[in-house]
Amino acid sequence: MINVIGLGYIGLPTALMMASHGVEVIGTDYDHNLVSTLKKGKTTFKEKGLDELFQEALKAGIKFSTDYQVTDTYIVSVPTPYNKFSKKIDPTFVVKAVQSVLEVCPKGATIVIESTVSPGTIDKYIRPIVKDKGKKLGEDIHLVHAPERIIPGNMVYELLHNNRTIGADDKIIGEKIKKYYASFCQGEIIITDIRTAEMTKVVENTFRAVNIAFANELAKICRYDNMDVYEIIKICNMHPRVNILQPGPGVGGHCISVDPWFLVGDYPSLAKVIDESMKTNDKMPDFVLNRIYEIMEENGLTDLSRVGFYGLTYKENVDDMRESPTLQMLESMKRHLSGDLVKVYDPYIKTDKVPNQMHDFDDFLDSIDMIVLLVGHDEIKQNMIKLAGKIIFDTRNICPLVGTYRL
Numbered sequence: 001m002i003n004v005i006g007l008g009y010i011g012l013p014t015a016l017m018m019a020s021h022g023v024e025v026i027g028t029d030y031d032h033n034l035v036s037t038l039k040k041g042k043t044t045f046k047e048k049g050l051d052e053l054f055q056e057a058l059k060a061g062i063k064f065s066t067d068y069q070v071t072d073t074y075i076v077s078v079p080t081p082y083n084k085f086s087k088k089i090d091p092t093f094v095v096k097a098v099q100s101v102l103e104v105c106p107k108g109a110t111i112v113i114e115s116t117v118s119p120g121t122i123d124k125y126i127r128p129i130v131k132d133k134g135k136k137l138g139e140d141i142h143l144v145h146a147p148e149r150i151i152p153g154n155m156v157y158e159l160l161h162n163n164r165t166i167g168a169d170d171k172i173i174g175e176k177i178k179k180y181y182a183s184f185c186q187g188e189i190i191i192t193d194i195r196t197a198e199m200t201k202v203v204e205n206t207f208r209a210v211n212i213a214f215a216n217e218l219a220k221i222c223r224y225d226n227m228d229v230y231e232i233i234k235i236c237n238m239h240p241r242v243n244i245l246q247p248g249p250g251v252g253g254h255c256i257s258v259d260p261w262f263l264v265g266d267y268p269s270l271a272k273v274i275d276e277s278m279k280t281n282d283k284m285p286d287f288v289l290n291r292i293y294e295i296m297e298e299n300g301l302t303d304l305s306r307v308g309f310y311g312l313t314y315k316e317n318v319d320d321m322r323e324s325p326t327l328q329m330l331e332s333m334k335r336h337l338s339g340d341l342v343k344v345y346d347p348y349i350k351t352d353k354v355p356n357q358m359h360d361f362d363d364f365l366d367s368i369d370m371i372v373l374l375v376g377h378d379e380i381k382q383n384m385i386k387l388a389g390k391i392i393f394d395t396r397n398i399c400p401l402v403g404t405y406r407l
């Protein structure tokens with residue numbers, strides 16, 4: 001039986017996937033509300049295919065609890081935030097979860113860390129707590145790192161199809177854990193050592209962050225000299241070895257806006273390109289704000305309450321607001337005492353999270369003269385025609401209407 005610890009964005013789908021593929025699973029989370037929601041047969045966030053997967057897992061007998069279970073295999077999937085000042089990983093949740101596992105687990109148990117951790121975290125924080133407990137690594141406790149790669153918005157498909165990495169001290173233990181993942185994963189599963197697995201995960205997200213920063217920098221250069229960045233990227237990408245990503249209002253989510261900082265925090269004198277890239281991405285919300293004021297001025301619009309922000313989530317078709325560029329913009333406006341003036345609307349966020357949030361798309365449109373498209377949800381793509389007549393500032397390059405302002 002596998003005890004999955006932490007039933008959030010990664011732990012829950014992983015637990016459901018294993019359960020629906022014949023593995024006996026009990027999911028544990030310390031959040032009583034979350035566990036009781038799951039026990040009532042409801043999922044805790046929206047994701048394509050998740051509800052169906054949940055029903056299959058329930059039929060297969062998955063159970064949920066706030067207690068750690070006595071078993072031979074644990075998968076720890078708890079958050080790993082970063083310290084905003086030191087830029088280093090904050091391992092508190094992982095450490096606490098492993099400590100709790102160590103309280104109950106039998107001799108010979110395997111603890112799989114699935115949470116993203118910076119290279120060396122398991123050596124620095126996890127091995128010592130196992131030893132402090134008087135347990136011998138490789139005999140009493142086996143450690144594995146099996147980072148995930150799934151993208152919010154397409155998690156269920158990617159869980160089934162992506163290749164995976166398993167880092168283990170011991171090949172035989174690696175093979176044992178591989179079998180659990182292979183119960184559902186149709187991709188290739190590579191076994192390597194723990195440090196390599198830690199590094200690959202962070203490097204993958206850093207690769208994307210640096211490439212998004214490049215696109216964002218191009219957007220700034222093109223804006224400065226009045227060139228069309230999207231046309232330029234489109235043409236460049238016709239070169240067989242060029243694949244530039246898209247500029248946007250900033251980078252949100254809990255991965256690409258966080259993980260690369262681990263490398264900057266641990267290797268400050270070496271990770272220069274990464275550091276600059278993260279700063280470039282972090283400055284995008286302010287770049288967008290300046291552009292809003294410019295466009296307002298050009299159109300003689302002075303009243304911020306007639307401006308509407310479309311989209312609160314960090315990207316399209318998800319209900320996740322973590323580190324969202326819109327929230328960063330509102331935060332920055334609050335410092336200039338204008339944060340609670342603009343209207344805000346997002347079809348995925350049904351409860352009030354920010355001032356002046358509206359919940360009906362048509363009422364939202366009626367209350368504004370200028371709309372800022374910050375997230376490209378399918379809803380807005382299908383309703384573009386309703387924006388005719390408004391001043392439109394499109395930060396995602398999704399609006400085909402003539403006269404639309406872009407980054």
Ligand code: SAJ
Pocket residue numbers: 116148149150151152204205208212245246247248249250251252253254255256257314315316
């Ligand atoms: N973004 C851009 N321009 C682009 C692509 C993305 O501005 O061309 C922005 C998005 O709008 C969003 C942010 O970047 O604000 C991140 O979105 P994303 O879709 O690129 O990635 P995440 O954070 O949802 O998921 C990433 C994925 N990592 C990679 O693609 C390397 C996913 O595979 C990982 O599992 C996930 O991080 C994670 O958990 O680490």
